[in-house]
Amino acid sequence: MKKTRILTGLVLAVSAFLLTACGSSTKEDTSVKDIQKKGTITVAMNPEFAPFEFKTLVNGKDTIVGSDVELAKAIGKELGVKVKFSSMSFNNVLASLQSGKADIAISGISATEERQKVYDFxxxxxxxKNVVIVKKDKLADYTKTTSLKDKSVATQKGTIQENIAKDQLKGAKVVSLVQNGEMINELKNGQVDAVVFEKPIAQAYVDKNSDLAISEIDLKSGDSDAYAVAMPKGSKALKAKIDKVITKLKKDGTLDKQVQEAYDLSVSSAD
Structure with a gap:
């Protein structure tokens, strides 16, 4: 009986050790290896955010261009893979990471606390910086956040601007639309009274539409309003590679230069 108890105790001890060892091990991060194995990195984006990503004719072909596109190409080069761009509506961009349809998402995405619970950035x-576009002949009417009380304000569905409008434009009727072009058209046609955009995007639209202007309304920006590359949760190795690329491009001024060049192109391109 004593031997049996000793053996039983040893078996239980070994079993407990193995279970503990298995429980303490973490799943291998293959985020970089998987992409390199495919030889391609798929990038989800909504090409309606000039100068970051937008469509224009290049050698007669409809092509997605912009500073975010150049950033994606730099990431592809660092990983040694080809870059494939997947165009979709903004509210589907992050979802594509969860479904596995995209490896990363670059589309003027703000790394909010809520999003960081689901994705890596x-x-x-x-x-x-976020601003409000209004009709030029209405500039004097809209000078502060309370000026838009009971007025209709368009924002893109699923964006940080949608939340900013709801939080900061007290009393405004926020209208969430899918396409940026639709928002601008509704503003020009009088269906809405204002539109909330990031400043570079707003400036591009204003430069193309002489009847529109950026108002003096001051919208506050938080730390989470900065743009970042999104990727599936647990992509530590991939994040390290992407951070390396971004740090280099920011340090040597390449990112700022690309944003300016993309802005100039967006202004010269036809609507």
Whole structure:
């Protein structure tokens, strides 16, 4: 009986050790290896955010261009893979990471606390500022956040601007739309009274539409409003690679230069 108890005790001890060892081990991070094995990195984006990503004709072909596109190409080069761009509506961009349809998402995405619970984010690559576009002949009417009380304000569905409008434009009727172009058209047609955009995007639209202007309304920006590259949760190795690329491009001024060049292109391109 004593031997049996001793053996039983040893078996239980060994079993407990193995279970503990298995429980303490973590799943291998293959985020970089998987992409390199495929030879391609798929990037989800909504090409309606000039100068970050937008469509224009290049050699007669409809092509997605912009500073975010150049950033994606730099990431692809660092990983030694080809880059494939997957165009979709903004509210589907992050969802594509969960479904496995995309490896990363670059589309003027703000790394909010809520999003960080579900996705991993790179270090920020651009500090955004949000502004309000109105009709030029209404500039004097809209000078502060309370000016838009009981007025209709368009924002893009699923964006940080949607939350900013709801939080800061007290009393405004926020209208969430899918396409940026639709928002601008509704403003020009009088269906809405204002539109909330990131400043570079707003400036591009204003430069193309002489009847529109950026108002003096001051919208506050938080730390989480900066743009970052999104990726599936647990992509530690991939994040390290992407952070390396962003740090280098920010340090040597390449990112700022690319944003300016993309802005110039967006202004010269036809709507």
């Amino acid at each position: 790179s270090t920020s690559y651009y500090e955004s």
